[in-house]
Amino acid sequence: MRILGIETSCDETSAAIVDDGSTVLSNVVASQIPVHQRFGGVVPEIASRQHVLAISEVTDEALREAGTSVSHIDAVAVTSGPGLSGALLVGINFAKGVAMASDLELIQVNHIEGHLLSVWLAVSPEYGASPELPMVSLVASGGHTQLVLVEKPARYQILGATKDDAAGEAFDKVGRLLGLPYPGGPSIERAAAECDGGQSVPRLPRAWLPESYDFSFSGLKTAVVRAVRDIEQSGSLSVGAANCLAREFQESVADVLTRKLAQAVEESEAASAAIVGGVANNSFVREMARQRLSVPLYVPPEGLSSDNAAMIAGAAYWHRTRASYALDAAPSLSLPS
Ligand code: KG4
Ligand code: ZN
Numbered sequence: 001m002r003i004l005g006i007e008t009s010c011d012e013t014s015a016a017i018v019d020d021g022s023t024v025l026s027n028v029v030a031s032q033i034p035v036h037q038r039f040g041g042v043v044p045e046i047a048s049r050q051h052v053l054a055i056s057e058v059t060d061e062a063l064r065e066a067g068t069s070v071s072h073i074d075a076v077a078v079t080s081g082p083g084l085s086g087a088l089l090v091g092i093n094f095a096k097g098v099a100m101a102s103d104l105e106l107i108q109v110n111h112i113e114g115h116l117l118s119v120w121l122a123v124s125p126e127y128g129a130s131p132e133l134p135m136v137s138l139v140a141s142g143g144h145t146q147l148v149l150v151e152k153p154a155r156y157q158i159l160g161a162t163k164d165d166a167a168g169e170a171f172d173k174v175g176r177l178l179g180l181p182y183p184g185g186p187s188i189e190r191a192a193a194e195c196d197g198g199q200s201v202p203r204l205p206r207a208w209l210p211e212s213y214d215f216s217f218s219g220l221k222t223a224v225v226r227a228v229r230d231i232e233q234s235g236s237l238s239v240g241a242a243n244c245l246a247r248e249f250q251e252s253v254a255d256v257l258t259r260k261l262a263q264a265v266e267e268s269e270a271a272s273a274a275i276v277g278g279v280a281n282n283s284f285v286r287e288m289a290r291q292r293l294s295v296p297l298y299v300p301p302e303g304l305s306s307d308n309a310a311m312i313a314g315a316a317y318w319h320r321t322r323a324s325y326a327l328d329a330a331p332s333l334s335l336p337s
Helices: 033-037 044-065 085-102 111-120 167-177 184-193 218-233 239-267 283-292 310-318
Strands: 002-007 012-019 023-031 075-081 105-110 135-140 145-152 155-161 272-276
Touching: 002 044, 002 085, 002 310, 012 044, 012 310, 023 044, 023 310, 033 044, 044 085, 075 085, 075 111, 075 310, 085 105, 105 111, 105 310, 111 135, 111 145, 111 272, 111 310, 135 239, 145 239, 155 239, 167 184, 167 218, 167 239, 184 239, 184 283, 218 239, 239 272, 239 283, 272 283
Parallel strands: 002 075, 075 105, 135 272
Antiparallel strands: 002 012, 012 023, 135 145, 145 155
């Protein structure tokens, strides 16, 4: 089954063609990061407008790259939520138009489920077969941080979630505090690698929230605010000190995320683990998880951790939820269970 996927829930306009939930024929992503960068975060109205400008061309390019055309597509899948309402509507309306014009099935996909099932995507045959189930997956993105028990596609149990900021959001906010470019995640990872250890910066706290798989990152953010203020009282924040604070912060987030992931795997006797969402790009987080886990760790193939339409076209195959032309945006859609 060949599916055209459309994703516009936040700041990436993306279209992809995926065969049978795993073979990615194309995945085109028009990132709006440069447009939002000067505001230090995503501006919803600008995001919607950029999606309108890009969606048609991005879809044409996805079809061209896959060497196919709409007449060879079996269904159109679109993210219906969660996400920014105006941004979601651009993708939904575009997908409806394509489905209507070519008399194709319209499938609605939950964005978080797209991330969860992104480890089923194989961009190359060497990537391997389907992951062993049940799996505990850590969804860590700019909008969400959840530990989810995946019994099989479409059957999920949320084990824990963040009480305040999402992990990626914490990276973005701390990046801003340290004067690093948006988005904070990749900037902090790069800065942390530059810390030469010669700077004395305070050790940052970990919010363990015992007896629970929930997370909290707001106390950590406040600790960074305090550390920056203390350093600035005796001069300005040097690049060296910012790099080492970035490393401390990354270590604190990785420590909590991976310890809880490993605990959840053990307690639920899961056969595998996964990290998905933008934070899965972080190689320090991945490495720490690998060291702590006693089961295989799956991460999405290169380029498919951050928002993309391949994961939407993939998820639509594994969990086929037919939508009508009355489909509306669901900004706070929760994961099906
Ligand atoms: O999944 P995603 O592309 O969009 C959402 O659904 O939110 O995730 C974006 C988030 C941003 O907060 C970004 O800072 C974070 O993922 N991120 C990273 C890295 N690359 C992206 N966080 C830590 N380390 C990275 N290398
Ligand atoms: Zn996402």
